[in-house]
Amino acid sequence: MSVSGSEIISADLSGLRAQFPILSQKVHGKPLVFLDSAASAQKPDVVIDGMARMMRSQYANIHRGLHWMSERSTEAYEAARTRIAEFLGAEFREEIVFTHNSTEAINLVAYSYGSLINPGQAVLISEMEHHANLVPWQMLRDRAGIELRVAPITDSGDLDLDAYGELLADGKVALVAITHMSNVLGTITPAHRLIEMAHAVGAKILLDGSQAVVHRRVNVRELDADFYTFTGHKLYGPTGIGILWARRELLDAMPPFMGGGDMISSVTFEKSTWAPIPAKFEAGTPAIVEAVGLGIAIDWVEAIGFDAIAAHEAALTKHALNVLSEVPGLSVVGQPRHRGGVISFTMDDVHPHDIATLLDRNGIAVRAGHHCAEPLMRRLGLTATARASFAVYTTEHEIDVLASTLRRIRQFFV
Amino acid sequence: MDENSLYNTIIVNRSRAPLHAGVVERATRLGQGTNPLCGDRVRLSVRTEKEEIENLLHETRGCAICIASTDLMAEAVTGRTVADALDLARQFTDMLENGSSMVETADAAMPDALRAFLPLRTHRSRLRCATLPWTALEEALDHD
Numbered sequence: 001m002s003v004s005g006s007e008i009i010s011a012d013l014s015g016l017r018a019q020f021p022i023l024s025q026k027v028h029g030k031p032l033v034f035l036d037s038a039a040s041a042q043k044p045d046v047v048i049d050g051m052a053r054m055m056r057s058q059y060a061n062i063h064r065g066l067h068w069m070s071e072r073s074t075e076a077y078e079a080a081r082t083r084i085a086e087f088l089g090a091e092f093r094e095e096i097v098f099t100h101n102s103t104e105a106i107n108l109v110a111y112s113y114g115s116l117i118n119p120g121q122a123v124l125i126s127e128m129e130h131h132a133n134l135v136p137w138q139m140l141r142d143r144a145g146i147e148l149r150v151a152p153i154t155d156s157g158d159l160d161l162d163a164y165g166e167l168l169a170d171g172k173v174a175l176v177a178i179t180h181m182s183n184v185l186g187t188i189t190p191a192h193r194l195i196e197m198a199h200a201v202g203a204k205i206l207l208d209g210s211q212a213v214v215h216r217r218v219n220v221r222e223l224d225a226d227f228y229t230f231t232g233h234k235l236y237g238p239t240g241i242g243i244l245w246a247r248r249e250l251l252d253a254m255p256p257f258m259g260g261g262d263m264i265s266s267v268t269f270e271k272s273t274w275a276p277i278p279a280k281f282e283a284g285t286p287a288i289v290e291a292v293g294l295g296i297a298i299d300w301v302e303a304i305g306f307d308a309i310a311a312h313e314a315a316l317t318k319h320a321l322n323v324l325s326e327v328p329g330l331s332v333v334g335q336p337r338h339r340g341g342v343i344s345f346t347m348d349d350v351h352p353h354d355i356a357t358l359l360d361r362n363g364i365a366v367r368a369g370h371h372c373a374e375p376l377m378r379r380l381g382l383t384a385t386a387r388a389s390f391a392v393y394t395t396e397h398e399i400d401v402l403a404s405t406l407r408r409i410r411q412f413f414v
Numbered sequence: 415m416d417e418n419s420l421y422n423t424i425i426v427n428r429s430r431a432p433l434h435a436g437v438v439e440r441a442t443r444l445g446q447g448t449n450p451l452c453g454d455r456v457r458l459s460v461r462t463e464k465e466e467i468e469n470l471l472h473e474t475r476g477c478a479i480c481i482a483s484t485d486l487m488a489e490a491v492t493g494r495t496v497a498d499a500l501d502l503a504r505q506f507t508d509m510l511e512n513g514s515s516m517v518e519t520a521d522a523a524m525p526d527a528l529r530a531f532l533p534l535r536t537h538r539s540r541l542r543c544a545t546l547p548w549t550a551l552e553e554a555l556d557h558d
């Protein structure tokens with residue numbers, strides 16, 4: 001008998017699942033089936049314990065105290081920065097700026113790099129952006145007289161590359177800001193192509209990697225990106241920590257986002273001068289323990305390896321598309337060419353909210369609503385969808401439970 | 415399924431086949447409620463005569479809870495005075511939002527059918543689905 005890659009990984013999975021204490025919880029008396037990892041992933045023991053250990057044994061504010069505890073804390077925080085720089089393939093560790101989430105990272109770029117964009121120039125986003133990569137650019141448009149352009153998607157849920165090219169053609173686009181993976185459709189966008197095309201007309205490009213980094217290895221240098229953002233809590237790390245990576249020369253040229261402690265080199269009442277990067281962008285006491293927690297999460301993810309993660313999620317997604325397509329009245333939203341472990345769907349005669357509540361009664365957690373992507377919903381002609389999303393700890397059995405429960409829900413309403 | 419507590423027969427039936435859907439001719443008052451979180455929308459058209467609700471119909475786009483709640487509301491307020499209907503709106507919202515034991519002894523004026531939504535008290539994220547039509551009703555009746 002031949003053993004496929006996914007079987008090998010499935011065999012390992014029970015061990016993996018045991019590292020997530022929350023997964024053995026019951027909800028409404030049923031075993032928890034957690035299919036909402038794209039909103040936020042659960043945390044393995046190593047992350048939970050590592051953060052608790054730091055607070056129990058080696059914690060103080062960083063960069064400030066001239067004492068042993070502060071030095072240990074600073075070391076751990078800066079080691080996390082180095083770890084994340086390696087994870088993204090950054091050339092310099094100073095290119096990693098700690099923020100509180102992806103939303104803040106994108107706002108930082110919109111505010112700071114945005115101030116270097118001239119009125120009359122444009123920012124180009126896409127129709128499938130999360131509000132986090134849409135609203136900051138609208139605010140910039142309204143503040144600074146910058147045009148906001150929107151690249152359309154095709155009916156199957158891929159970015160329309162021809163239209164993207166046309167929107168770039170007049171050379172007015174200073175910055176492209178596009179998702180690396182859609183949180184609604186699961187679409188993985190062709191980052192290499194997008195970057196090449198943007199650079200060919202002299203535009204810089206930001207990729208929102210909030211979903212993508214969870215599912216595949218990202219190397220910003222190899223991609224040749226200019227800005228990359230992600231958020232810790234979707235990558236098995238804690239909440240309250242996000243990452244902005246940008247090329248050193250861009251960060252050097254950008255004005256600070258927030259003022260305060262730690263971001264200055266000297267302060268008088270007349271004038272302050274800014275600290276070098278990355279401190280220039282990290283005003284105030286940062287999320288110290290959370291940064292360390294994210295570093296631990298990344299170690300953990302890399303120990304599993306992205307090859308195994310990708311194979312596992314591809315197998316799950318294929319299985320899910322198969323079994324879901326057999327549920328009467330169910331439609332999967334979008335058929336993108338490349339997709340990660342995120343599937344949005346609707347069911348005839350059953351509203352997504354009712355789906356979510358009825359699944360919840362059976363211990364199954366999915367998300368329902370517009371997924372912080374209202375313009376995309378409008379483009380798809382929908383007001384809401386239900387969404388199941390997968391993580392390393394998701395099993396085929398859980399997807400089968402989802403499908404059979406959906407069948408029962410539909411019978412209930414029809 | 416054990417969902418019967420929330421998705422009981424009356425709620426499921428009314429969501430599938432509402433009895434009071436439509437638009438009232440010669441409506442004297444209109445109201446709308448929308449939930450930006452999910453895109454649900456309730457539109458009410460009402461004909462009042464001397465402060466009494468003669469007829470109320472709705473056009474609802476939403477989940478089962480929302481449609482059933484709107485339909486049962488239409489039934490409950492038709493024939494009531496405007497003041498009475500607004501009272502009922504407050505009682506209904508109170509019943510769901512203040513999960514106190516008061517609820518069980520609540521006003522005898524609360525029609526039984528509306529008590530079908532009581533299990534929502536343990537699904538607080540869905541409360542708004544049931545109260546949305548009552549918000550629309552308040553809008554319709556408060557402003558002449």
Ligand SMILES: Cc1ncc(COP(=O)(O)O)c(C=O)c1O
Pocket residue numbers: 038039101102103104130132133179181182183208210211231372
């Ligand atoms: C594609 C995408 N971008 C941005 C975000 C925002 O992440 P956060 O809320 O952690 O800032 C999310 C997650 O909700 C997302 O899925």
